[in-house]
Amino acid sequence: MPTIKPLLAASVGALLLISGTAAQAEQGTVGQAEKAAACAAANGPAQPEPLKATTIATIEQAYDCIYDRYYDSKVLDDRKLLVAAFAAFAQELHRNGRDVAEAVMPALTGDREGDWDAFSAVYQRVTGLLPNDAALRQSLAAATLSGLIRALGDNHAKWQRAELPPGYQPGQEYGLGITTFPSSGLMTGAPQQALPPLYVRGVLGGAAAKHGLRPGDVIEAVNGDTPFAGGVLSPGVVNMLYPQYPQTSAVRLKLRRPATGRTWTVALKPTLYKPASKTVDAKLLDDGIAYVKLTGFAPKAADAVLQAIAGLGKAKAVVLDVRGNRGGSPEEANRLLGAFAHGKVTAYLCDATGTCQATRTDDTVPLLNLPLAVLTDRDCASACDHFTSAVKAHDMGTLVGTRTAGIVSGPATAYLLDDNSALLLPALYHLGPNHEVINRIGTPPHHYVPTTAKDVSTGRDPVLARALAVLAE
Known part of the structure; x- marks a missing residue:
């Protein structure tokens, strides 16, 4: 079973995928022949294609793909997905200070296609009222699609969208160069089961190797935040330790080395590196x-x-x-x-x-x-x-x-x-x-x-x- 890591193997040219202008995509115009190709497996070369804007058409493609490919799709109530997606959409509107009176969840009946049409109509009506801001539209679409996938409650169902930094080559990784225990995987799968302290499991390379971190070093704070709050591992802290692409600011770690009692603070800047570990x-x-x-x-x-x-x-x-x-x-x-x-x-x-x-x-x-x-x-x-x-x-x-x-x-x-x-x-x-x-x-x-x-x-x-x-x- 594949590890849950950013997919770095994708080729638009090798697959039959939804195409069209950005305006068409925003309107969600997806033909039947294109829908049939919505779930082409990503088996392209190691160098990925550049990311494009995530739109309502992308969200619809993912929605259709779930019903085409997911094992539980025959008994999956579309309302569960769409309510979660709209909740994430509304939360992102609020987070950006852009909530509007028209952002009301439409009535759903359990008819998959009819419910999607109602959802899509409200989504497009609301986004049409917002400023023509590409970053805002991307954050809303990303939050909505993420909410849709999270509703499955499946630890192997995931939407992966990662900006690759300039100069990336296949085989490289990006980040601080550490693995931790508990890891990001356990945090996403069962955060309540993670026990303190958070410590360095391994040093793979990059900034961590350059600054001399060692396995066993306890991470007492990340950018001033403690890893555990109320006994639960903080998702925000884990996101800072495993940054997404691109990231230019350094991450400040307060560390303690149990073997010597030494405590210190170090600033690690996320970089590209080739992992030194062996399989x-x-x-x-x-x-x-x-x-x-x-x-x-x-x-x-x-x-x-x-x-x-x-x-x-x-x-x-x-x-x-x-x-x-x-x-x-x-x-x-x-x-x-x-x-x-x-x-x-x-x-x-x-x-x-x-x-x-x-x-x-x-x-x-x-x-x-x-x-x-x-x-x-x-x-x-x-x-x-x-x-x-x-x-x-x-x-x-x-x-x-x-x-x-x-x-x-x-x-x-x-x-x-x-x-x-x-x-x-x-x-x-x-x-x-x-x-x-x-x-x-x-x-x-x-x-x-x-x-x-x-x-x-x-x-x-x-x-x-x-x-x-x-x-x-």
Whole structure:
């Protein structure tokens, strides 16, 4: 399952998409032939096309795409979507000081096309009363479309629109160069489950590497705001740590290093950088156990893990560390599972009627026939949720750490919209190997061992220590 990151692969020329002038788009004139192409999958080259204005036609395209492609569309009440979209529209009007008397939600009947026509008419009437300000129109359209998608309540349904900074090249990332625990993914999936403190999980490059940040550094404030308010991780703070494109102002972090007690403030400016981290990193521990860190189920990740284990020589057991693994390809997860068991159902992918298709271990992979311990945490999400639930259900190994993220609604496909943004939608929903729900719940480990910022800062790893003790039993 794909990680939830800005889509950087899109090509207008390679797809049949809605076209027309900006004036036509604002009026929402979408022909039937164009509607049929509204959900073309984004499979273009790595260099994306420049973004265009998001309009009422874009919002309609996304609305139609949901009903064409989303797994729950046959039983989805359009009023749920349109009320949420209009609420977001009204809130954005108020936020910009532009509310008008005509911004009244129209009566809806449950007829999908009729309700859209009523919604669109009010939207266009209201925006027609506003100043001809491109930034204002974009903020209103973006808020409305975001509200529409949020109404699905699905952690793999997402609208992605990211301005790429000048000089961007495929393979680069943009931001402060850190990953945090809890991560932005957990914040969006289940913010109430995130526990303080917020600390640096890893340094990928960029400004964070330049200024010497280290894993375990506690983030006590971001631009003067505390990360947790009332025990809940602040979305505003996370947005500042993971800035969208483009951003020119520096982000001020107040930091504390548990290993030394040092406190300091640093200003990090979001920049382009090439991540220094590896997808797979492996070493042979002193007791002959192969330790493999897997940061994502990227293409060929399973083979990279198996090659790394083989390259270590004769190992007597495997520790697979998937802490912080944000997911990727379920096929790669199934291939890696095939190294530890054959003939097993790894998950079920189901439609709204409850008709399910099984996914299975890749039995072309030779069995390792080695004991397995898997290190987990609340940032093991999506394909990582898929992988760990199958390990536990089929007794392939022992899970050590904390519960996984439970961000695994279903594998999402990206569809290109007419403004060159992307809409991600799952066509099927995910169930575990025993038809159990993993989404929003996660998989609990056999051995619960939390990790603290002090552990990370001082180089201690109680999760690995417990896993080694379990394998030694």
